[in-house]
Amino acid sequence: MGIRFDGVTVAYDGTVVLDALDLTVAPGEVMALLGPSGSGKTTALRAVAGFVRPASGRVFLGDRDVTDLPPHRRGIGMVVQSYALFPHLRVEDNVAFGLKARRVPRAEIRTRVAEALDLTGMAAHARRHPRELSGGQQQRVAIARALAVRPDVLLLDEPLSALDARLRSGMLTELARLHRELPDVTMLYVTHDQVEALTLADRIAVMDRARLQACGTPRELYRAPADAFTASFVGGANLLPVTVDGKGARFAGTHVELDTTAAAAGARATLCVRPHLVGVGDGPNRLTGTLAEIQWRGATHRLYVDVGGHQVMADVRELREPPGLGDAVTLHFAPEDAVLLPAGVGDE
Amino acid sequence: MSEAVAAVRPRRGRPRGLPRPSTALLWALPPTALLAVVFLYPLALVVRQSVHPDTGGTSLQPYADVLASGAFREALWTTVWLALASTAGCLVLGFALALVIAFVPFPGARAVSRFVDVFLSFPSFLITLALVFVYGTAGLANGLWTDLTGAAEGPFRFLTTPWGVLLAEITYFTPFVMRPLLAAFSQLDTAQVEVAGSLGARAPMIVRRVILPEALPALAAGGSLVLVLCLNEFGIVLFTGAKDVTTLPMLVYGKAILESDYPGACVVAVVNVLISVGLYGLYRVVSRRAGA
Numbered sequence: 001m002g003i004r005f006d007g008v009t010v011a012y013d014g015t016v017v018l019d020a021l022d023l024t025v026a027p028g029e030v031m032a033l034l035g036p037s038g039s040g041k042t043t044a045l046r047a048v049a050g051f052v053r054p055a056s057g058r059v060f061l062g063d064r065d066v067t068d069l070p071p072h073r074r075g076i077g078m079v080v081q082s083y084a085l086f087p088h089l090r091v092e093d094n095v096a097f098g099l100k101a102r103r104v105p106r107a108e109i110r111t112r113v114a115e116a117l118d119l120t121g122m123a124a125h126a127r128r129h130p131r132e133l134s135g136g137q138q139q140r141v142a143i144a145r146a147l148a149v150r151p152d153v154l155l156l157d158e159p160l161s162a163l164d165a166r167l168r169s170g171m172l173t174e175l176a177r178l179h180r181e182l183p184d185v186t187m188l189y190v191t192h193d194q195v196e197a198l199t200l201a202d203r204i205a206v207m208d209r210a211r212l213q214a215c216g217t218p219r220e221l222y223r224a225p226a227d228a229f230t231a232s233f234v235g236g237a238n239l240l241p242v243t244v245d246g247k248g249a250r251f252a253g254t255h256v257e258l259d260t261t262a263a264a265a266g267a268r269a270t271l272c273v274r275p276h277l278v279g280v281g282d283g284p285n286r287l288t289g290t291l292a293e294i295q296w297r298g299a300t301h302r303l304y305v306d307v308g309g310h311q312v313m314a315d316v317r318e319l320r321e322p323p324g325l326g327d328a329v330t331l332h333f334a335p336e337d338a339v340l341l342p343a344g345v346g347d348e
Numbered sequence: 349m350s351e352a353v354a355a356v357r358p359r360r361g362r363p364r365g366l367p368r369p370s371t372a373l374l375w376a377l378p379p380t381a382l383l384a385v386v387f388l389y390p391l392a393l394v395v396r397q398s399v400h401p402d403t404g405g406t407s408l409q410p411y412a413d414v415l416a417s418g419a420f421r422e423a424l425w426t427t428v429w430l431a432l433a434s435t436a437g438c439l440v441l442g443f444a445l446a447l448v449i450a451f452v453p454f455p456g457a458r459a460v461s462r463f464v465d466v467f468l469s470f471p472s473f474l475i476t477l478a479l480v481f482v483y484g485t486a487g488l489a490n491g492l493w494t495d496l497t498g499a500a501e502g503p504f505r506f507l508t509t510p511w512g513v514l515l516a517e518i519t520y521f522t523p524f525v526m527r528p529l530l531a532a533f534s535q536l537d538t539a540q541v542e543v544a545g546s547l548g549a550r551a552p553m554i555v556r557r558v559i560l561p562e563a564l565p566a567l568a569a570g571g572s573l574v575l576v577l578c579l580n581e582f583g584i585v586l587f588t589g590a591k592d593v594t595t596l597p598m599l600v601y602g603k604a605i606l607e608s609d610y611p612g613a614c615v616v617a618v619v620n621v622l623i624s625v626g627l628y629g630l631y632r633v634v635s636r637r638a639g640a
Contacts, residue, residue, distance in 0.1 A: 049546050071545035078546040084539035088561040097557070098547030142543075149547060 001062040001152035002027045002186055003048055008057035010043050018043040019210040020057065025203075027062075027152075030179055030187040032197035034233065035207035041190045044207070045155050048188060050074050061153060072101070077146030081158040083138040085130040091141050092117070092126040098149040116148040119181065120174075136167040143178070147185075156189045160196060172199050194234050198222070206230045222274075224339050231272045231341065238278065238312050239341070240271040249340070252308025256285045258338040268343040273333050275302070278314035283332030287312060291329050294322055305329050391621075398614035410611040420599065420616065427595040428623075430510060431578035434517035438574045439567060441518060442525030447555065449526075450533035451541070461530060467523045475520040476587035483507045508590045516584045521577060525570035532566035533559070572631040576624050596620040 003025040010018040018040040025031040033041035046052045047059055050071035058067045066074050077098075085094050092113050099109045117123040120140040130138055139159060146154055159175075160168045176199065179187065191197055197204045198218045205215045206229070214221060214230040225231035228239050242249035244267045248257040251271060263269050280303065289307035301322055303314045314331055323329055401409050414420050449457050449464075482488045483504045490502025506512050536559065544554045582597040594602070596616055604613035 049542070051542055051545075071542070072548045072550055074546070075548070076546055078543050080539045080543060082537055082539050084537055084543045086540060086544075086558055086561075089557075097544065097549070101544075101548035101550075101553055145543075145547070155546075 002029070002060075003031075003153060003188060004060040005044065005047070006058045006060065008044070008047055008054045008059060010040075010047060010052050011055045016210055018047065018054075021212055023205055023212060023215065025186055025188060027186055028184050029202045030189060030200055032189045032191060032201035032204045033207055034191055034194060034197040034204050035213075036192055036233070038209070039207040040210040041192075041205075041207045042157055045157055045188055045190045048074075048153070049076060049078055049155055075149075075151060075153075077149055077151035077154045079139070079142050079146050079154070079156045079159045081161045083130070083135075083142045083162070085138055085141055085145070087130050089129075090126070091122060091128050091130070091133070094130065094141055095145045095148045097145060102149060112148050112150075116144040119147060119178065120144040135163050136171060139163065139171065140174075143175075147178075147182070152184070152186060154185050154187045156187060158190055158192070160191075160193075168196075172196060176200055198234070204234065206233060208233070225272060225341070228270060228272070228341055231339075235274060236313075237272045237274055240273075240310055240312065241343075242269055242271045242340075243267070244269055244340070248335070251287070252310055254287060254308075256287075256338070257335040258285075258340060259335070260340060263340055270341040270343060272339045272341050273337055275313040276300075276315040277337040278312065278316075278331050278333045280314060280316050280319070281330060281332065284335060285333050285338070287331045289329060289331070291323050291325055291327050294325070296322075303329065303331075305331055307331070394614045394617050397610055398618050399611075401611050402609075410615045414612050414615040414619075419594065423594045423596050423599040423616075424619070426510065426593060427579060427597075427620075430513060430517065430593075430595065431575055431581075433514055434521060434578045435571050435575045437514065437518040438522045438525045439571050442522045442529060442570065443560075443563070443567065445522070446526045446529035446533060447559070450530060451559075464523045464526050464530070468527060470520075471583070472516075472520050472581065473583040473587045476516045476584045479507060479512070479516050479519065480587070480589070483512070507588055508592075510590065510593050512588045513585055513590055513593050516588055517578055517581060520584060521574045524574050524577070525567070528566040528570045529563055532563050536562055568631070568634070572628070575627060575631075579624055579627070580620065596623075 003023075005021045005023040008018060008021045009016060017038075021040070021044055023031075023044075033044055035041045043052060047054055048061070048066075050066065050069060054067060058065050060066065061074065061076070086097065089097070095113045095116050096109050099112060104112070113126075114123065117126055120143050122137065122140045122144055125133060125137060125141075130141065133141065139162075143159075156175075160171050163171060172195075179185070179200070189197070189200060201218060203215060203217055204221055206213045206221065208229050214226045216226075218234075221230055221234045225234060225237070228237075231237040231239060240251050242251045242256070244260050244263045244265055245255065246265060248255055248260060249269065249271060250256075256271070258271065260269075287305075287307045289305040289312065291303060292306045292311065293304035295302040296318070297315075299318055300315050301317075301319050303316065303323075305312045305314065312331060398410055399406050399408060401407055403409075448454075449461055480487060484490070484507055485502075485505070487502075487504070487507075489504045493499065493502040493504070506515070540558055541554055544558045549557070580597055581595070582601065585593055585595050585598050586601075597620065600613045600616045600620065603609040603616060
């Protein structure tokens, strides 16, 4: 069962927190809603769950308009950042909660609880209370609880944000495995972490300031972002103001080659190139500047180079003899690694 | 350097910052003495008086007399059932009202919550007096009835019966249950309520299986407080003017002030204290078992 937002607007006390969202999630698809806090992504999820009522627009689950349905009649599973396990219930009773609410026969409850706990690797902890579990284990129980009701749609609201980095990466693998084992479950995954979105999602909807900025596969958004916000939020990017000329563009007095079929000659535009696609030394599209800052990041060095008053970032393999601050540095990038974005956005 | 090492080296004997045992005892002396003078000594006097009948000597005769009297047994029964019924009423009403204030968004919920705090500071007789103005023989409700129907008397006469006392006690003590409940509800993760809803639970199930279990310690705290306060309530019973409603505190007052039977009054007082302390002890045992 898919999810469809049809011009959904949500406002609190006159402040619009979600602005006319149009978005379709296909059945069985994992859609990540990615954006900074206050971008409206959680509000969109809450509109699907039924916890906020849109001021206008409709929400559909499959063909069913659920806009006016209370949460308990929507038939969804939900996992939240704080786990929200019921502290006085044992793990098995937490998982059985939704089944009891739906008046599933007792014998079936037992098998489905066991099934859900097996699926999340928590079968050995069925008799424990939530307080006796680690954060990662509690989140597994929360996922088991949501899956036990066999929802067509699973909503995940920053499910890994409360976990430390190592656990988070483990849980990401687990979630990917779960999705492979339950290919029919549609997942709406709210996160501010681009790694989670890139790893897990079939498609990513990038949100900013209550609006949908871009939507596409992780590869599309990464390789060819449609706007500066998407470029910088998904993966990080150099956004450089350029003027389009004959076979490329001029940046800080230097001619650079790139595909300019989308722009007219003489137009102002923004050149977007990922820092890890910028190399040090000679090559195509040479840029020369002075080193303003250098950071050692273990396997890589991040260089901040001042090129004609603009900062260009380059992530390069750890340098044996890194340049000193103020040294002249030559950078380069391949024409096919650069993308031209609409003008002005890079000045932000 | 050597100073720093000396500072972190553990000293033998008593830990740093704590006074010597003898000094600690000295500190404990003033509050203990104060407690003994203002509380324990008068209590001892009451107990002493209860075993000194007017005929002289020391005897348990006052206890035999009082415990055998029908008036005492009736007062004991009235006190206990009124306290238990009031507590039950306060728990039910307080839980329902606190639920609405905490979970049903309505304009003015904060103001109502503040008013609960103010209500706690009102004296008990004030509420009773207000009820007398509304439901008393010459009160608002009866006045309206007589004006409308031309009858000589209104139908509202329950205020001077045990039901009037019950109503007044529930009205006055309900906020004592609501306060700890509202505090407990504010600690509850609202995501739990939302997740329960998304799992298919309707409001009654959410209240029963998610909210109530987490509110139990607060209910126990508020309920036991109300129970003890109701057992010892004097002002409300006096101000409703319910002549036939005699509770233990009223009996103490009657025996001491009206009958000048001090040993008898002290016996009733001792029984009243024992019931309060006993119930408090029971509450501690039960709440510890419940892990509250």
